[in-house]
Amino acid sequence: MVKIKDTLKISTYACALTGYASVIQHVEKATALLFAGLLILAAGLDSRRPSPLPFKPPRWLLNACSVGILGFFFSRISATYLIEPILNALLLLVAVKLLEEKRPRDYMQVYLLCMFLLVGSSLLSLSAVFLVYFFLLVTLATFSLLLLAYFSQSEDLILTWDNVLKLARHALLISGIALPLTAVFFIILPRTSYPLLNFLQKREVSRTGFTDTVTLGQVSEIQENNQVVLRAEMPRVEERDLYWRGIVMDTFDGSAWSVGKTFKWGTALNPPAGDPVHQTVYLEPYGNRYLFALDKPVHIVAGGARRSQDATYTLRAPLERRIKYTAVSVLSPFLPDPSTEASHYLQLPPGFSPRVEKLVGALKKAAPGDQWVGALQRIFTGGDYQYSLQSLPVSENPLEDFLFVQKRGNCEYFASALAAMLRAGGIPSRVVGGYKGGFYNRAGGYYLVLQSNAHVWVEAYLKDGWLRLDPTPPLHEGLPAGGARDSSMQLKLAMDTVNYYWNRLVITYDLSRQMALLEWLRSSLEKPAITSWKPTLNKRSLLHYAGFPLLCLLACFCLYRFLTERKKPLDRIAARFTRKMAAHGYQKGKAEGLEEFVARIEEEPLREKAQRFVEDFEAIYYGDREATRHSLSRLRNRMREF
Amino acid sequence: MKKLPVESGKIDEAIKLLSNYIHGKEAALRLALMCVFARGHLLIEDMPGLGKTTLAIAIAKILGLSFGRIQFTSDLLPSDITGLSIFDNNSGAFEFHPGPIFNHIVLVDEINRATPKTQSALLEAMGEKQVTIEGRTYDLPRPFFVIATQNPGEQFGTFPLPESQLDRFMMKISIGYPPRAAEREILKGGSRRKEIYSIEPILEEAEVLAIQEHIRNGIRVSDEMLDYFLDLIGATRSNPFIQAGLSTRGALALTQTAKANAYLQGKDFVVPENVKAVAPYVIPHRVLFREEYDGESKKEILLSILRDLPVPV
Structure with a gap:
């Protein structure tokens, strides 16, 4: 037995909390804290305990507060800062509403404000979590409205738990039906080819990511970030080939590598030998213009992307929202490029370390021709140098420090040292920034690459082409090796599948996709479906296209089962029994008892079996005997006999 | 058990x-x-x-x-x-x-x-x-x-x-009336009323009391069956042919006899068949049929109610 008043209050607070959770990352910290404080205060006022305030806040005071809040935040609105002040104001209005002595229409206003909060948050960012908030809020608000209908009739109504549960079930059912309908509208409502409301969206720029200049020690900052940088839909490849190439840096000033100022259009190179690998990349905004693809990229198709001489692809402006592009790569460590200006890649800062030059000279003397390069690499991979993300050498000349004193560093130190030493020895070289490894998501058929996969390696110009050299010791801690072996990563990958499908199917759904869908529908209606489907029907694509709707369907099914699961297992067994009997040609009447029913079966053996089943069944069903797993399975076995 | x-x-x-x-x-x-x-x-x-x-x-x-x-x-x-x-x-x-x-x-x-x-x-x-x-x-x-x-x-x-x-x-x-074969036996052997007086009892007084107690307390009526009983009682009350439906005492009698029926079948719980078996003897004399339907059709009306009433399972 619960009072309707209390139930309504609890569900209203739950609504407010859901709205709060949906906007908490977009509102100012002060607002968020203030809301939390006011919410606790309101809950204190609403609970039956002695009021924490000596007086009840009068309505006129609260109304004045509301006007003040609105005035304050509206004064801060500008063309580039439009949604956030409104969200701030709305959030505080909810808190003020909750403080009031609540009448039915006050409750309605709270629900409406919460809905506005959710809608506002979706304008700023639309992630898969939105669906959760949406479903939660719709269900809670529906439940509250159902309660409100009773509450407005009599405020002191007392409900039994059964009734509360019943209302909750109705609310779930209503929103459960609404959600698939929403999905239908999402698919069929006409779209524009240009997203209209994008100007409202906040620029999603993550602070970490590759910049044009990589100062020694900077990549370790990126590596400590566990955000997703890209997802690449492609077949699985060997782990040693997983080098996601992005930036090529050719200028070294002693402590930092940077991209040369002069941009040179890339000419079509002879692609390296090997099979092309096609990738569809979903790149998260990371604050720069470089596009990533597996080493060596041959072709990238993205709006406004251009290729430069060193086989990097850049956008015209830094990436500000998630984009999708396709890339073709040939997995080869060697890129033939006879047209390279060798002298450009031999630059070293004036007065570069004599100690390093001495070391290089010694190495060159020991091995003839280009063989000293191998010896040089072995220095790094031989075990003298250790990989570390902590206490990196930072000094006037960090490279010398790394090479001769500390002998520990992260990939940048290794790559910088190798590239600088190669240059000192007269071999053109450059530093390449990108990502190494990735986690293959079998369910989605894509690689997930995190910022912590960030990596830097070297390309050396040998025999009319660029050869990839990775001096970083391969087995180092900190940098995930690319396998997804531990269970937390598995879980993360599973969670990421949802995000992936959300991006793939919801965020990037636009007019062209809509048209394609329409066209497919039309053609498959005109032609027999089998012929139009057959060429593309393979297991993977089916999984891709059916994944999200299947998830939705599964959720609906679970919900349905939850609502109808009240039906005891015995009822299901009975239903199965009547179905089986119907298959034998005996239709059980609604008003017919089981015993009468089986008594009219004419075949002797079937009747005996059915009678045995009915005997056992009735003993449990009518005899109120406990339906244990054992007795249920016995019943099922009996049924299998017919 | x-x-x-x-x-x-x-x-x-x-x-x-x-x-x-x-x-x-x-x-x-x-x-x-x-x-x-x-x-x-x-x-x-x-x-x-x-x-x-x-x-x-x-x-x-x-x-x-x-x-x-x-x-x-x-x-x-x-x-x-x-x-x-x-x-x-x-x-x-x-x-x-x-x-x-x-x-x-x-x-x-x-x-x-x-x-x-x-x-x-x-x-x-x-x-x-x-x-x-x-x-x-x-x-x-x-x-x-x-x-x-x-x-x-x-x-x-x-x-x-x-x-x-x-x-x-x-x-x-x-x-x-007894069936033809049974009547033939009677005619052949004459009345055996006298012999009945010399039958040896099979049960004792105490046993009868124990059975009565067992039927009252030992035969289970599940919630589903209670609903069935209530549905049946409700149906007699709302039937257009019946002026006054089954009383509560009648409902109790129905439950008791259904339990006794279950007992005679060797069960310790009641099933719809038990109710159907006793209803024609328990209900008709307790309900008031509308005058135009009073008569031989009483049992038929009751049977039609039972035919339409869904069983729990």
Whole structure:
């Protein structure tokens, strides 16, 4: 037995909390804290305990507060800062509403404000979590409205738990039906080819990511970030080939590598030998213009992307929202490029370390021709140098420090040292920034690459082409090796599948996709479906296209089962029994008892079996005997006999 | 499974034994036993000479109970049933002489021949299971079971029982004419009424009481079945052919007899079939049919209700 008043209050607070959770990352910290404080205060006022305030806040005071809040935040609105002040104001209005002595229409206003909060948050960012908030809020608000209908009739109504549960079930059912309908509208409502409301969206720029200049020690900052940088839909490849190439840096000033100022259009190179690998990349905004693809990229198709001489692809402006592009790569460590200006890649800062030059000279003397390069690499991979993300050498000349004193560093130190030493020895070289490894998501058929996969390696110009050299010791801690072996990563990958499908199917759904869908529908209606489907029907694509709707369907099914699961297992067994009997040609009447029913079966053996089943069944069903797993399975076995 | 107070085989044995004496009345016999075990009373409506008395004696004998018989006539007085106090000269005090009602099984022949005053004296004793005479209350023996008979035809000098009184009978049955083969046996062997008196009882008084207790407390009625009962009761109340539906006492009687039916089938729980088996004998005499449907179709109306009422599973 619960009072309707209390139930309504609890569900209203739950609504407010859901709205709060949906906007908490977009509102100012002060607002968020203030809301939390006011919410606790309101809950204190609403609970039956002695009021924490000596007086009840009068309505006129609260109304004045509301006007003040609105005035304050509206004064801060500008063309580039439009949604956030409104969200701030709305959030505080909810808190003020909750403080009031609540009448039915006050409750309605709270629900409406919460809905506005959710809608506002979706304008700023639309992630898969939105669906959760949406479903939660719709269900809670529906439940509250159902309660409100009773509450407005009599405020002191007392409900039994059964009734509360019943209302909750109705609310779930209503929103459960609404959600698939929403999905239908999402698919069929006409779209524009240009997203209209994008100007409202906040620029999603993550602070970490590759910049044009990589100062020694900077990549370790990126590596400590566990955000997703890209997802690449492609077949699985060997782990040693997983080098996601992005930036090529050719200028070294002693402590930092940077991209040369002069941009040179890339000419079509002879692609390296090997099979092309096609990738569809979903790149998260990371604050720069470089596009990533597996080493060596041959072709990238993205709006406004251009290729430069060193086989990097850049956008015209830094990436500000998630984009999708396709890339073709040939997995080869060697890129033939006879047209390279060798002298450009031999630059070293004036007065570069004599100690390093001495070391290089010694190495060159020991091995003839280009063989000293191998010896040089072995220095790094031989075990003298250790990989570390902590206490990196930072000094006037960090490279010398790394090479001769500390002998520990992260990939940048290794790559910088190798590239600088190669240059000192007269071999053109450059530093390449990108990502190494990735986690293959079998369910989605894509690689997930995190910022912590960030990596830097070297390309050396040998025999009319660029050869990839990775001096970083391969087995180092900190940098995930690319396998997804531990269970937390598995879980993360599973969670990421949802995000992936959300991006793939919801965020990037636009007019062209809509048209394609329409066209497919039309053609498959005109032609027999089998012929139009057959060429593309393979297991993977089916999984891709059916994944999200299947998830939705599964959720609906679970919900349905939850609502109808009240039906005891015995009822299901009975239903199965009547179905089986119907298959034998005996239709059980609604008003017919089981015993009468089986008594009219004419075949002797079937009747005996059915009678045995009915005997056992009735003993449990009518005899109120406990339906244990054992007795249920016995019943099922009996049924299998017919 | 809870141990039964009496092995179910014993009752089957009793029925089998009795059917040697009362040919073709097994169904009536079973119903009568159900009525005994459910602590109710039985009204048999039938033509004279179809073996009502034989049935009553047979039950009394086989259960090892005492038997009394009252022939109702229009000049019968209540004290003829209950007994009366007579002054005893020797002791100088009034001494109570119990009437025929102080028996376990009482056969009341032609109950509708007595005046309402006498009828109600009997019915009161049936309901209260005790008799009050001259300020003193005497408990009737237990088990106590009344089998009343009445002739169906409208006859001169009868006082038909009103519905309120009929309600006191748990069941109303009719024996009907025996089948041809059974009647042939009877004609061949003659009446075996005399032999019945010498039947050895199979059950004892204590066992009958234990069975009654078991039926009351040991037979389970699940929630689903309770809903079924309530649906059935509701259906009699809302049926367009019926003016007044089943009373709560009627509903209790229905439950009790259904339990007794389940017991006779060797089960310790009630299923819809048990209800269907007893409903035609428990319900019709308790509900008031609209005048235009009153008559032979009563049972048909009830059966149609049962045909349409969904069972729990």
